Amino acid sequence: MAEDRPAYDFRRAEPRWQAAWEAEGCFRADDTPADGRPKYYVLEMFPYPSGKIHMGHVRNYTLGDVVARYKRARGFDVLHPMGWDAFGLPAENAARERGVHPAKWTYDNIAAMRAELKRMGLSIDWEREFATCQPEYYGHQQKLFLDFLGAGLVERRESWVNWDPVDGTVLANEQVIDGRGWRSGALVEKRKLAQWFLRITEYAPALLDALDGLERWPERVRTMQAKWIGRSEGARLAFALEMPEPAADGPIAAVEVYTTRPDTLFGMSFLALAPEHPLAAAVAARDTAAAAFVAECQRMGTSEAVIETAEKRGYDTGLRVRHPFDAGRTCPVWIANFVLMEYGTGAIFGCPAHDQRDLDFARAYGLDVLPVVLPPGEDADVFTIGSEAYDGPGAMIRSGFLDGLAADAAKAAAIAELERRGLGQGEINWRLRDWGVSRQRYWGCPIPVIHCDACGVVPVPEQALPVVLPEDVRFDQPGNPLEHHPTWKHVPCPRCGAAARRETDTFDTFVDSSWYFARFCSPAAAAPVARAAVDHWMPVDQYIGGIEHAILHLLYARFFTRAMQASGHLAVAEPFDGLFTQGMVTHESYRAADGRWLYPTDIEVRPDGRVTERSSGAEVVVGRVEAMSKSRRNTVDPDAIISRYGADTARWFILADNPPERDMQWTEAGVQGAYRFTQRLYRLAEAVAEQSAEAANHVPGAFSAGALALRQKTHRTILAVTSAVETFTFNVAVARIHELANAVSEAGRESGAGVAWAQREAMGVLTRLVAPMMPHLAEQMQTVLAPGSGLVARQHWPLADPELARAVTVRIAVQVMGKLRATIEMPPGAPEADVLAAAAAEPNVARQIAGQRVIKRVHVPDRIVNFVIAP
């Protein structure tokens, strides 16, 4: 709890130091710096301006600020900008629900959040700030799109969207709840629309291969991206239909299938089509039951998670396909709700014995299960499949010319045979799909093309950019306001001059966030980027953000950077040299007896441990610790925390609590502990400054044992904290800082030679070690310890004296049979014979090995001795 008159008054100090940094321009960077300092570009994922900053932001920007301030202290020229991911659905929802214009809502939110971020004392170059909803930004994005179009990286084609038939609107996946539109409650349908795609699949091999070079990315993010890109080797083959099926575009005689398991072709028992497959549509055209089934599948929406978790269902079309290797054999053709049109060819062959999904489907519909891969050690005559498919290695059985081959060899043999018969060929396939960027919404960057009846799709000429969103739009009817606007879309064709229509779709907001990091290098440039600036600053040296962006945002940004490279905007292929992904901020949740969620500020913890509602005194149920969310009301307002405890306290608690890649739990007790530490450090600085005033100027000739020990602790702490900051283990850095502060306090209890000097040295080091984490407090400590010596924000990171940091003795653990029996103190690097002798001489050890035969003596220098006794 904040005392009435604390020793360190953060309420006065924090604004004062923020003003001082601002006045001295401490955090400004140049687009193309002239001095020779090495560059370091620190970037946190920029926020969506939702209205207020939340603890996730505080955590993200604290982590980034520690890196930025630390690197500055290490002599780097640091670029640390901030902006706003300002387009998106919530602004439009606010417009529909409250009648406020998206632009006003967004800019008001930005103003509020900027003020909150500034109170955190972040070392940001605010002169580079921009919002993606400004024409000065998105106009350049339109230029990039036109360049990509010119480079062949853009395509227009049809794809499926979620359609709300009542609201007459395309729905985002998150707006589809249990198959119904969130606002209308109407059953959602899938609809085909012509849309713009960026051809990210063109870069699939490059995006996959380059993952190996991203050594400063978390392994798990690289793994997730590799799996997402999903390279697979298999075969594409055609199954001839027994009878061609008439269809609108002419009869369909065969179905193409992509498979990674051509070795299991002899185990095939059915063929399954996606509900959107052309053959499924052809069957549905003449078969009302099929049409009903397809329609039902289409009501599931487009989300893959929903499709794959739904019960596996199918419809037997009555059609049959011929087996490619077995002329006499045919298999039924089903339409199945779990087959995805977007992957492969939209049709699969089912081998239930060796694929779990196929097996579940076969069991549900009584289809054959034919094992063709025999696991090692099994007998072919009795081996059967129960409820689990077998996808391990083995030898082929009941597979004609493949019999006896191992599965791998069988794949190659099956592909060779398909090619010989002209039925198919080996193929490398990618799970990654092209990036659909069209959105039927107002609050986004307009796609800069014009549709002309005569000329087709015509790009907006560059001199006509930016295509600016109209401001006079109405949200009182469903659908896209750009579509309804009386004049905006009506323009002459740039090519022939005839009446034409603007594209009314806007870009996916992922496009906005796919190049902002490049724009930050030269935010005022007349082109998307100034070449000299991006060449200097890119790539981002350290990117920091939530793990939830591990795939989409980071993959799109990687693709965009390559596309910008291909179109000559910059030289690098990869945007982020180092990546750190932080965990979420969580909090206990509270519920009243009647089920209402309560805010942490609504509750009270009684001395007896009971938790009650502040207003009524009624008992409160303490729920799980969960990610902070408005719906559960388990949120803590950063602004309130900063007002009550100060920015440094909030920053310190966030860093001290746990490793930053893990979820952290926000607790009141934790914040209070952090607050007490800020006060304690400041009091310690005052006490040391007072006691050692006369010691400040001359180094003592001699140091007592205690003074020397403190000096050693100080210099070891420099090494430990440096290494902890470098490895993002800030919680360990905090622990080491606590230890040094404890050591300074303890040293104060003796009065040996040089103690005061050593304490002063320690406090000077502490000031600079805490500066990246608690920058305001560090400045204040310095005014006490070394008045008039300038801003800590401009000072160099402390250097450890290697002589003082070196260990004088090491403690070696002595084990007998792997169990600890004693520890011994030895000089580092002591000869093995001495160590073993000392170890064996320990009474506890001697007792354990007396009368036993020692068959092995393990000695790991400076760490451990282990005596192994004969059994």
Add this chain to the structure above:
RNA sequence: GCGAGAGUGGCGGAACGGUAGACGCAGCCGACUCAAAAUCGGCCGACGCAAGUCAUGGGGGUUCGAAUCCCCCCUCUCGCACCA
């Protein structure tokens, strides 16, 4: 459903394959105080008088030695392409 991670005292966590529990929070005891708060000092995994034994989600394995490496399982988290 598929893909990727995580799990250590009452709590957050520390620990190059080498003394499990650093540091902090909470708690307990003491000092200061008329008293409380703040502050300062001490104790603090479980069982045991002790020697010691047990203990890193559960079960197996590798090793002189496993929180750490391997296999199986459980629970939780993130992602699944129109939330950002």
